[in-house]
Amino acid sequence: MTEQKPEQSNTNDQNLDRLKNMESDDLIGKYFQTTYQPPNLKKAKKRLKKDVDIHYDYDIPEEMKGIGKGKKYLIRTYGCQMNEHDTEVMAGLLTDMGYESTSVAKEADIILLNTCAIRENAENKVFGELGHMKSLKVENPDLILGVCGCMSQEESVVNRILKKHPFVDMIFGTHNIHRLPSLVKEAMFSKAMVVEVWSKEGDIIENLPKARKGNIKAWVNIMYGCDKFCTYCIVPYTRGKERSRLPEDIIEEVRHLAANGYKEITLLGQNVNAYGKDLEFNYGLGDLMEELSKIDIPRIRFTTSHPRDFDDRLIEVLAQGGNLLDHIHLPVQSGSSDVLRIMARRYTREDYLELVRKIREAMPNATLTTDIIVGFPNETDEQFEETMTLIEEVGFESAFTFIYSPRDGTPAAKWEDNIPMDVKKERLQRLNKLVNAQSKEAMDAYVGEVVDVLVEGESKKDPDVLSGHTERNKLVNFKAPKSLIGQIVPVKIHTAKTWSLDGDLVTDTVEV
Numbered sequence: 001m002t003e004q005k006p007e008q009s010n011t012n013d014q015n016l017d018r019l020k021n022m023e024s025d026d027l028i029g030k031y032f033q034t035t036y037q038p039p040n041l042k043k044a045k046k047r048l049k050k051d052v053d054i055h056y057d058y059d060i061p062e063e064m065k066g067i068g069k070g071k072k073y074l075i076r077t078y079g080c081q082m083n084e085h086d087t088e089v090m091a092g093l094l095t096d097m098g099y100e101s102t103s104v105a106k107e108a109d110i111i112l113l114n115t116c117a118i119r120e121n122a123e124n125k126v127f128g129e130l131g132h133m134k135s136l137k138v139e140n141p142d143l144i145l146g147v148c149g150c151m152s153q154e155e156s157v158v159n160r161i162l163k164k165h166p167f168v169d170m171i172f173g174t175h176n177i178h179r180l181p182s183l184v185k186e187a188m189f190s191k192a193m194v195v196e197v198w199s200k201e202g203d204i205i206e207n208l209p210k211a212r213k214g215n216i217k218a219w220v221n222i223m224y225g226c227d228k229f230c231t232y233c234i235v236p237y238t239r240g241k242e243r244s245r246l247p248e249d250i251i252e253e254v255r256h257l258a259a260n261g262y263k264e265i266t267l268l269g270q271n272v273n274a275y276g277k278d279l280e281f282n283y284g285l286g287d288l289m290e291e292l293s294k295i296d297i298p299r300i301r302f303t304t305s306h307p308r309d310f311d312d313r314l315i316e317v318l319a320q321g322g323n324l325l326d327h328i329h330l331p332v333q334s335g336s337s338d339v340l341r342i343m344a345r346r347y348t349r350e351d352y353l354e355l356v357r358k359i360r361e362a363m364p365n366a367t368l369t370t371d372i373i374v375g376f377p378n379e380t381d382e383q384f385e386e387t388m389t390l391i392e393e394v395g396f397e398s399a400f401t402f403i404y405s406p407r408d409g410t411p412a413a414k415w416e417d418n419i420p421m422d423v424k425k426e427r428l429q430r431l432n433k434l435v436n437a438q439s440k441e442a443m444d445a446y447v448g449e450v451v452d453v454l455v456e457g458e459s460k461k462d463p464d465v466l467s468g469h470t471e472r473n474k475l476v477n478f479k480a481p482k483s484l485i486g487q488i489v490p491v492k493i494h495t496a497k498t499w500s501l502d503g504d505l506v507t508d509t510v511e512v
């Protein structure tokens with residue numbers, strides 16, 4: 001018998017005690033670690049001059065290696081690509097601890113909710129999911145349930161979980177991901193809810209393991225955090241200050257992915273084209289992409305750019321083409337200079353249009369997509385119309401559109417959220433109609449054309465159909481043998497829909 005057995009059944013009893021008591025209101029402080037430090041958005045806002053520490057010596061604590069043998073984990077991911085990629089890191093850590101992945105919640109010994117705080121509805125989804133998790137925990141008190149990601153960085157969220165969801169075993173923040181093995185250990189053997197959220201600016205941990213989803217496309221984080229502090233946005237508080245990885249570390253990672261047969265990488269950063277601004281030498285995203293373009297990988301994308309940081313050097317390098325794709329996601333947020341000023345976006349409508357002109361001059365075929373917020377405090381009908389005309393003028397091929405959602409701790413949350421919901425919804429509907437029409441128009445232009453498609457797998461709707469994306473990120477469905485998965489193949493488009501294209505494989509150039 002191992003020494004752990006009695007401990008585990010002890011934990012079991014303690015967990016059951018906790019569960020029995022979990023309706024009680026005075027749980028904070030009674031069951032939870034006295035060392036608990038709440039996350040602090042004000043502290044998270046501080047941008048000190050302290051150097052970012054880069055760590056290369058990460059290792060799983062010896063006693064945690066193999067602790068997950070015969071056990072399974074499930075990670076539910078909400079929100080952006082950054083979260084998707086963090087999930088791959090946590091999956092890597094759990095795999096190194098011996099855990100295997102499962103998609104069945106009832107089978108899981110560890111469930112992590114990797115959360116998003118960007119809008120209220122994203123948070124509501126997580127609280128809804130936590131409600132469901134309670135029954136799993138009652139069925140299996142040894143289940144370790146963790147909440148991580150951006151919501152964990154908010155004090156109000158942590159307090160709500162402590163109060164209303166005491167069956168949660170651990171809460172950890174975006175700066176604490178590398179601590180997962182130790183936190184799992186604490187959660188296994190402690191009666192208390194383990195809460196570890198650092199409201200610091202953030203370091204860089206280089207050598208964390210990653211269990212990547214798939215072997216065709218990969219995310220590569222090139223920088224972390226955001227210093228822009230747009231007045232509506234919680235991200236600079238939850239993700240810490242802008243900090244860039246060293247070029248040599250990124251280049252090595254991309255080389256490694258190329259050597260392992262990956263066909264496409266997406267360079268990730270909350271504000272990806274601020275890359276390099278914090279480095280001690282003069283080096284930006286354009287310089288990095290020029291170096292990466294020499295690596296033998298067919299496709300390189302990057303997201304998400306801020307218009308203010310989109311410099312001439314980046315445009316010049318992207319215009320060289322090759323494996324650098326000219327699909328540019330460039331959130332504009334609003335078409336009104338007055339709204340942009342209050343959003344603290346640091347550009348005007350005219351600045352944005354001038355940037356688009358420069359991009360199109362250098363890359364006449366570039367695809368532009370964007371993000372828009374409607375119903376920002378005080379947004380007038382006229383200001384909203386300016387957004388509509390901007391969308392037409394730029395000719396965005398698609399857009400993510402959002403109703404403004406006040407986020408506690410941000411400057412905009414202190415202003416009255418004074419646009420009635422029915423007005424917000426009507427604006428969103430009109431906007432979506434326009435965006436959909438533009439998307440359909442762009443799709444129609446592909447009918448009869450042959451496009452190169454990176455075949456990613458079976459279509460979600462029909463296993464007999466394969467699907468993949470073009471260089472300009474259009475989803476294409478077509479019938480072809482599964483042996484083509486992972487290859488880039490020519491497809492002739494015969495039908496355009498709003499969000500996807502249907503076509504036929506051009507067989508004379510492809511070995512099937």
Ligand code: 5AD
Pocket residue numbers: 118119232233234331333371372373402403404405406407
């Ligand atoms: N309300 C609505 N949308 C928001 N976004 C960021 N913060 C908010 C908010 N408080 C949108 C922006 C951003 C995208 C990722 O989410 O458009 O570009």
Ligand code: SF4
Pocket residue numbers: 226227228229230233234235236270271306
């Ligand atoms: Fe948020 Fe603005 Fe930073 Fe984008 S640039 S993450 S919208 S603060």
